[in-house]
Amino acid sequence: MTLDPDDYTVDELREELDGIDDVEEVREALETERSGAERKTALEALEERLDALDADSSDDEPTRDKKHVRALVGGDYADMWVFCETQHGELLDVSKEMLGKARELMxxxxxxxxxxEDVVAFLIGDGCADLAEECIAYGADVAVYHDDDRLERFLHKPYTEISAHMARGQGTTESTDWRSYDEPRYTLFPATNNGRDLSALVQAELDSGLASDCSDLFIQPEEVSNPVKTGEPGVKKTFERTLHMKRPDFSGFEYSTILCLDNPDRDFHPQGASVIPGAFDVPEPDHDREGLVVEHDMELEDEWFSVDIESHDTLEAGVDLTGHEVVVCLGRGIGDDPTLGMELGLELVDAFDDAALGITRGIVTSSYQFDGHVEQYSKEERQIGETGQEVEPPLYIAAGVSGAVQHKVGVDESETIVSINTDSDATIRDFSDYFIEGDLFDVLPMLTDAVKSGELTVEAVADGGETDE
Amino acid sequence: MEVKPMSETRADGGSDDYEHYEAVVVGCGPGGAAAAARLAEHGIETLVLERGVEAGSKNVSGGLIYAEDSAPYTIDDLFPDFREEAAERPVTDYHIHNIDGRQVTTYDLTDLHEHDTDWCDAVLRRTMDSWLEQRVHEKTSETGGGVLTGVRVNGLLRENGEIVGVTCDELDPIRADYIVAADGVNSELARAADLMDWDEPDEWFQGVKAVVDMDADVINDRFSIEEGEGVAHLFSGDLFEDVRGGGFLYTNEDTLSIGTVFHLDSLVAEEAEPHELLDALLTHPLLAQWFDGEYNELEYSAKLVPDSKKVAHREPYADNLVLVGDAGGQMQAQGPIIKGMNHAVTAGALAADAYALTRGNADPEAAGRRYTTMLEQSGTMGKLRPRRYELTSTVGEHDLVTRAVEGVLNSPVGSVAIGNPIAKRLLPKAYNSPFLVGMLPDTSMAYTTLPSLIGEKHGRTVHWENEIEPPTLEERIGDLTYNTDVGNPHIRLQDESFEASGAAVYACPVSAEDFGGGCYRAETVTTNGSEEKLVSLDTQPCVECGTCAIVADTEWTHPRGEKGVEFKQG
Structure with missing residues (x-):
């Protein structure tokens, strides 16, 4: 038998509908109402019921499993938690940066x-117990870690489950008796690829908010008059201990400060942020610092690991030319035989204990054909100058570099600059400490021999050759 | 002003959401400024998009702006304080020097210069255009628009094939009922609308310029002028070997603008280096009198100049888009007459009037048609494409004829003709006749042979020594200000073979043979034992003149807003 909505008032209809589980029947009733009385409220009631039935019946819908965990009201919060991301068995710099900032804030x-209140580091991975110790040195009071060989790489499901479990203080008494609050007051994540994913998932799981990609943080009271937050219009309310999270907006044209404030009937905690790597300084570690290291206790369900990582690739991390004792830079002077020039440059680099090879923009943008074994050195990642890397090593050796101003600004701060050029009028001579007039194809091997044998220092070659200071 | 940044655009890209303006003007040079100011005066809501950090930072000109008696609009009609606020010195003295080695013959061209001229001032574009931008912003703000800088328009928004707006690098597309493309000689809009191309080098000139520092008092002293006076000198003859073109020197308040302008096809044919041609002028003994051994170059710049005789578009519109100024090829360069900005101003104002008059007409091309008619009736098109040139050029530019005429001139009889006393009287007259100058064919005969023969026969000998040393190309590039768009080059080389793109190595004003720090470099590459000559490109030193778009095989666009070179003088 079909339901004729016309037989009911809207209230009666609602009641009647609650007892109907057949989608088709509700759908037919909806059509009847549409073509008949077309009562707005009745249509709404029918559509609502249809939505509810649809949601229940569609098993493949991913949203079906989503349980809306009500946020706490009037919960108890304390501590600043910091997710310390690791890679290849080491803490990322940003993890240390956040620990340093968290220490300062707390x-x-x-x-x-x-x-x-404490700074609590939390770590997830394979073999992260030692790193938990390291977190103490960087400023944490407590470090909670979950170790499992299946957690070697970042996986959304288990990482999220573990983080939320940790934050709520679930697990055995031994692993949680150091704390006595419902959830963390503040949580920081790194704004890395994985950290961004995790921050959104965990904060959603804990029914709170998130300020992403923050570049500054501070804690201070904030007076608010928004009735959504105060509960009644015209009343001002001061939120104590509010984390102010600054982030660049509109492509960095301006900065917004994001606050994560409780509503009267619903808490928004932990106050969460992800932090841009490099926004804060890496603190000096203090290995004598004392703190509590806690192994987290939780059963991990097999189905969380339904995603297998079958292969992975390490992306070119780029080349950092800074921080070396010596930088050897090759310019377009290698043009007569680019591959040989590159080889000679690399030989000189190898002769030093700690040297790196750079190139000019003129090489990066050239059409030079390099043989396979040296081609990797001809890329933008090794470019020195205004639009590349700026270096200031104790010794900078420029071979076949003319010294255009765009190059000069990238090397100006080097302690000693030695240049090799066939053209004694080349601009680079103006800012070189030692200038060797000659073909780099002749001079570089001489320098390499001299460095290797130690019989002839760079200065000696410079002084002994056709030089000019 | 309410223009949404990219971050607020709707994810589905729905076009209903696009900002709409009655008129959008692309480019805030004199043409765009005149158009926008007039549109605002008609009460039309006008948005001006300018890709530079401010107007003028992307602009270069030789440096004279004219107000013609016969023009319907001059820049001070539209912007009353223009001459006091935005211009340098007026030109009160005008000369041409025919050069043959150390022999120089000078003619006073003041008559030609003053023909149809109400006034003529030297200008520097950064100062001038940034002042115009302020005025335009004030005017357009009153009718609901304004000027937005740092926005590069990269194409046309079309609906069912019809132009309905513009697309930008920095903003969402913007719809407009009327679009004024005043985006300069390398107009991307004119090309997007298929109105202009970049194919023929003989349709273009290339100008390079140095702005030279000189105290106002020193200028007055060395050029024998008072405050409020200025000079213009033109140079022709064998200074530049066989490359067709000439040079100029204009006095600004406390700088000089010195430059050279050459036919691009001639630069290519002679494999000439533009910066060396400029240096040839700068170091000529004739200029020693003005430098006195001192030379401090503030800025090196370059630009393409359309040859309006050949490319001024007779019907510069498509749908609701019109072309104004260089974008439409409206640059008059006929012998010693070099007028561009004044025509751009006229055209811009007429384009605005055309829209105001046809507003409400359902046909999107109504305004464009009206604009075309107004260009004709105001005599502007007649100046840009003189009929007498079209009659003579078919004969005048013919190689055989040229060679025949040169042969006569070089013969004893021809030289006698030039050397006789009557010719001495007639030649300055001829040079001062706008009619005869308009007839000058674009061959080396007009630029080189005739002037050097004149120089030989009538000239005085210059005995000064010019000892100045102009900066090297590397130094010139080093002195320019760039905001490089790292990893996002605005020009891409399509064909790196020397045959296809090698001309750019010398024709590009910031490239040179055996110079590794320029845009285009020739490189000999050995692959598997066989040698090959290739061209490589680094867009970092680019001055955005557009030369390589014509002489090489490239995919050429302007850099994104605020990126690339920033001229401080212009």
């Missing part, structure tokens, strides 16, 4: 509010 917090 020290200030103790002073401002009179409560001592």
């Amino acid at each position: 020290d200030g917090y103790a002073e401002d509010f009179g409560d001592e």
